[in-house]
Amino acid sequence: MxxxxxxxxxxxxxxxxxxxxxxxxxxxxxxxxxxxxxxELGAAxxxxxxxxxxxxxxxxxxxxxxxxxxxxxxxxxxTPIVYENIIAGCIEKLKPSIVLIGGTYEGRALAPxxxxxxxxxxxxxxxxxxxxxxxNLIQIRPAFGGxxxxxxxxxxxxxQFATVRPGVMEPVFEESLREPVIVREMVNLTDERFKVLExxxxxxxxxxxxxxxxxxxxxxxxxxxxxxxxxxxxELLGGKLASSRALVEKGWMSPREQIGLSGNAVSPQYMITCxxxxxxxxxxxxxxxxxxxxxxxxxxxxxxxxxHYPVCGDLYGIVPELIERLKMxxxxxxxxx
Amino acid sequence: MKIAVCMKQVPAVSExxxxxxxxxxxxxxxEAIVNVYDLSALEAALKIKDSRGASVHVFTMGPAKAExxxxxxxxxxxxxxxxxxxxxxAGADVLATSYTLMQSIRAAGDxxxxxxxxxxxxxxxxxxxxxxxxxxxxxxxxxxxxxxxISDADMKxxxxxxxxxxxxxxSLPCLVSVEKDSFVPRMPSLKLKISGxxxxxxxxxxxxxxxxxxxxxxxxxxxxxxRKIFPPPRTKQQEPVTLGGAGAAEYILSQxxxxxxx
Numbered sequence: 001m002x003x004x005x006x007x008x009x010x011x012x013x014x015x016x017x018x019x020x021x022x023x024x025x026x027x028x029x030x031x032x033x034x035x036x037x038x039x040e041l042g043a044a045x046x047x048x049x050x051x052x053x054x055x056x057x058x059x060x061x062x063x064x065x066x067x068x069x070x071x072x073x074x075x076x077x078x079t080p081i082v083y084e085n086i087i088a089g090c091i092e093k094l095k096p097s098i099v100l101i102g103g104t105y106e107g108r109a110l111a112p113x114x115x116x117x118x119x120x121x122x123x124x125x126x127x128x129x130x131x132x133x134x135x136n137l138i139q140i141r142p143a144f145g146g147x148x149x150x151x152x153x154x155x156x157x158x159x160q161f162a163t164v165r166p167g168v169m170e171p172v173f174e175e176s177l178r179e180p181v182i183v184r185e186m187v188n189l190t191d192e193r194f195k196v197l198e199x200x201x202x203x204x205x206x207x208x209x210x211x212x213x214x215x216x217x218x219x220x221x222x223x224x225x226x227x228x229x230x231x232x233x234x235e236l237l238g239g240k241l242a243s244s245r246a247l248v249e250k251g252w253m254s255p256r257e258q259i260g261l262s263g264n265a266v267s268p269q270y271m272i273t274c275x276x277x278x279x280x281x282x283x284x285x286x287x288x289x290x291x292x293x294x295x296x297x298x299x300x301x302x303x304x305x306x307x308h309y310p311v312c313g314d315l316y317g318i319v320p321e322l323i324e325r326l327k328m329x330x331x332x333x334x335x336x337x
Numbered sequence: 338m339k340i341a342v343c344m345k346q347v348p349a350v351s352e353x354x355x356x357x358x359x360x361x362x363x364x365x366x367x368e369a370i371v372n373v374y375d376l377s378a379l380e381a382a383l384k385i386k387d388s389r390g391a392s393v394h395v396f397t398m399g400p401a402k403a404e405x406x407x408x409x410x411x412x413x414x415x416x417x418x419x420x421x422x423x424x425x426x427a428g429a430d431v432l433a434t435s436y437t438l439m440q441s442i443r444a445a446g447d448x449x450x451x452x453x454x455x456x457x458x459x460x461x462x463x464x465x466x467x468x469x470x471x472x473x474x475x476x477x478x479x480x481x482x483x484x485x486x487i488s489d490a491d492m493k494x495x496x497x498x499x500x501x502x503x504x505x506x507x508s509l510p511c512l513v514s515v516e517k518d519s520f521v522p523r524m525p526s527l528k529l530k531i532s533g534x535x536x537x538x539x540x541x542x543x544x545x546x547x548x549x550x551x552x553x554x555x556x557x558x559x560x561x562x563x564r565k566i567f568p569p570p571r572t573k574q575q576e577p578v579t580l581g582g583a584g585a586a587e588y589i590l591s592q593x594x595x596x597x598x599x
Contacts, residue, residue, distance in 0.1 A: 001432060001553075001560040024499075077503065080470070080477045105498045109479040112431060112467030121560030122431050124462035143566060144459070151564045193511070194476040197493070198504040237593070249373060249458055254518050262461050270593060280569045281461075293589055299577055302569075309592045310577035317582030318589070325586055 001157050002119035006097075009158035011044045012037060013096035015087060016061070017106050019076060021053035023060040025171070026102030030164060031064045032172035033129060034100055040131045043097070044068075047180075048090045050083060050187070052076040058182055063173035066180035070094075074187040077199055078106045081191040084113040091118065096159050098137050103165035103261075115161045121154030122161040125261045127168055127284050137162065142261065145245075146279030167265040167288055208257055213239030213270045216259060216286075219246040220275015220296065220315055227252060229319055230274055236326040242266065244276050260285040274315040278303025295319075338391040338489065340382045341448040343438060343466070344375035344410060346403040347459040371406050374454030376413075376522035381515045382452050383414045383523065385487055392416045394448070396441060398426060398434070404538055411533025412525035419445055423542040428556030435468030437554055440546040442473070445539070449489070451512040455480065463514075470512040477512045478505070482519040 012034040016027035027047070034045045044067035049057050054071040061069065072086045087110065091099060099114065101107040103125050115122035123139035127149075130138040136153045137160045143150040154160040208214060215234035217227055227241065234241040243253035245260050259266055261281040267288035274295050276282065279302070286292075287306055294307035295315050304310040311318070349368040382393045395410040397403045398421035407418030421441045429437060442448060451473070453466035470477030482502070483495035491508045497516065543549055552558060580588055 001558055078498065079505075080467075080479075084471070105480055108463055109467055109477065112435070112464040113471040113477070115432060115464075115560075116435060116468045116471035119432065119560070122464060122468075123561060124431075124464050138564070139561075142569070143563075145461075147569070148566050149569050150566045152561050153564050154561050157560045191476065193508040194478075195506045196503060197506055200502045200504075202500055202502060251373070255516070256518070262456065262463075272589065291592065293592055294577075295585070295589075296577075299579070300574070302571070302574075304574045304577050305572045307575065307577075309589070310575050311585050311588065312577035312579040313581070313585045318585040321582040321586035322589060325590055 001121075003156050004120070004158040006156075006158055009095045009097040011046055011067070011094070011096045012098040012100065013091065013094060013159070014045065014047045015099065015101045015107065015110070016047045016049040016057070017102050017104060018049050018051050018054070018057055021051070021056055023049070023057060024102060024104060024166070026104060026107075026164070026166040028061070028064060028171035029166065029169040030100045030102060031061070031066065033164070033169040034098070035065050035172050037098070037129060037131055037137070041135060046070070046094060046096060048072070048087060050074050050086045054184075058180070061180075063175065065172065065174050069180045069182050071182065071184045072187050073185070074189065075196070077196045078109065079191055079194045079196060080109060080113060081194060082189045083110055084117060085189055086187055088114060088117050091159060099159045099161050101161065101163045103163040107163055111161055111163050118157070118159060120157040120159055120161060122163070123152045123154070124163050126162045126164050127261070127280065129162065129164075136160070142280040142284070146261070146281030149280065165261055165265055165284065167267065168284055207264075208240050208242045208259070209264050209266050211240050211266070211268050213237045214242045214266060214268045214272075215239060216242045216244065216271060216273040216276055217247055217253065218244040218273060218276030221247065224252045229323065233272070233319055233323055233326070236323060236330070239268070239270075244279075244282050273303055273307075274319060276303055277301050278305070338385070338389070338450070339446065339448045340385060340391050340393050341442050341445070341451045342375070342379050342382045342393060342395045342410070342415070343451065343453045343469070344379065344395055344397050344406050345372045345457050346370070346397060346399050346406045347372045347457055369402065369405070371409055372454060372457045372459075374456055374458070374517050376454070377515050377517045377520040378452040378454045379410055379413055379415065380520040380522045381484060381513070382450075384520070385450070385484065386414065389487065394419060394445065396421060396438065396445070398422070398437060398441070407538055408533055409525065411536055412530035413523055414526070414529060417539065418536065419539045419541055421541045423554075425543050425551045425554045428559065429554065430559035430561045431462060431464045431468050432560045433554055433558035435465050435472055436558060438465070438469050439472035440548055441541045444541060444546050449509045451475070451510070453512065453514045455514050455516055466512060466514040473512065475510055475512045476507050477514070478507055479514050481513050481515045484513065
């Protein structure tokens with residue numbers, strides 16, 4: 001750790017991830033949170049973006065209360081050393097006390113490099129941020145699998161780096177704000193050691209983040225084979241099967257199918273959770289779901305705090321009945337044609 | 338080719354609970370296992386060893402009992418095991434952990450490739466490998482799904498980013514963190530397990546490292562401090578409906594009535 005002269009560092013810098021000239025939604029969410037914190041600190045909010053085709057970035061941040069927006073024109077695809085150098089250069093110049101980075105693939109690759117570059121603290125996947133009486137950032141995140149919360153501070157070094165997953169913070173829109181000062185720079189950094197050869201967009205539609213309906217399997221599922229019953233239910237509903245983290249660690253489900261802070265953030269129209277207790281880290285990944293139907297045997301399960309339709313009961317009794325009824329409905333439709 | 342693989346011992350059950358009255362942490366299982374994500378990193382190393390020959394060294398940082406991680410790695414095919422073990426290393430955050438790993442790997446030798454799992458099940462941050470790469474001044478390939486065409490000088494890798502897969506050419510040495518599903522760990526072999534039991538373990542303490550300043554390690558070398566831990570605030574919970582299988586199914590279907598079921 002490098003002890004910093006804390007008084008030299010002030011303000012909050014938000015890394016605005018963008019690609020093909022489009023701002024990732026987490027950027028606006030982080031600026032919203034930065035604004036809230038900045039009011040408490042009496043400090044300014046800055047943003048930095050890197051990539052190519054950055055002309056429309058500022059218009060996509062309309063209503064965001066920014067003092068300055070730094071735009072670095074470079075290769076659009078993230079590579080570790082080039083991006084670290086660009087953002088580190090911006091931090092060096094600006095000396096922000098706090099740097100907020102989205103907990104995306106890109107952000108989670110970039111953040112630890114920056115934290116080590118400045119030999120300062122990094123707290124990953126924060127679920128809430130506060131300011132203490134001395135002006136330190138209090139970073140709150142679930143610990144020990146998600147049933148315990150930890151308050152973490154970076155007391156003696158700056159900047160204080162924190163990542164936040166998409167969908168956790170609220171974006172902000174202030175009508176009457178003046179435009180930020182825009183600082184544009186061309187960067188001629190290349191990295192001979194890391195050459196991107198091909199970028200292939202993955203086919204959309206398949207991922208759990210793009211579904212209208214999700215059935216979610218949790219620790220209450222007793223055997224791997226029982227997942228077939230839940231998968232059948234999800235297919236009858238025209239959705240997909242996802243899971244909480246416990247089943248991913250058991251190797252029954254893939255990390256791509258995992259909801260939560262350490263998995264994916266989802267917001268389908270309908271979700272049926274089956275045997276999911278509802279840890280903080282799970283709920284951080286799904287609390288924006290419109291209609292949550294939760295099945296759990298334990299009447300005090302935490303998932304019932306946010307479920308719109310809490311059902312206390314045995315998934316092994318309920319799911320087969322659901323499947324049978326859905327099959328009957330489909331059968332009726334079919335004979336009707 | 339020499340490959341270093343970082344592996345961690347973690348509690349078998351990642352979800353601890355807290356006594357809301359006393360604030361004491363209750364960890365359900367005290368049994369320790371190898372972090373599952375790291376087994377995939379070892380598998381990626383062993384695949385390279387199988388295809389072109391390599392010496393695979395496993396590094397683990399933890400208490401003396403973390404030696405079990407190395408024994409397990411031997412049973413899968415690892416060649417050498419390094420136990421990074423010193424009281425001064427305890428309580429390290431991302432910054433201090435990655436620094437200790439860098440110092441230890443450097444003390445052990447020169448490696449062409451360093452492999453890590455994408456995260457641990459206990460810390461759960463996925464940030465240590467990125468920090469280690471930066472301390473070592475190496476390019477870092479995150480979220481890797483495929484390692485192809487590896488030579489002494491470079492390799493081709495495929496990795497996930499949001500909504501896209503990227504193929505890149507990266508020169509060696511470098512650090513690669515792998516996705517769990519892409520490298521399914523092999524079963525341990527009985528023969529290797531038996532021979533691995535007798536294998537010497539290399540122990541690294543602070544005295545073996547280049548930087549011997551204890552202020553740089555463990556809790557004192559950490560930039561972050563846990564100020565407190567507390568149970569998550571509970572919001573008022575709705576009274577759940579309690580129904581048998583058929584009744585509950587009817588209730589759920591009526592709530593789903595508005596959904597466009599295909």
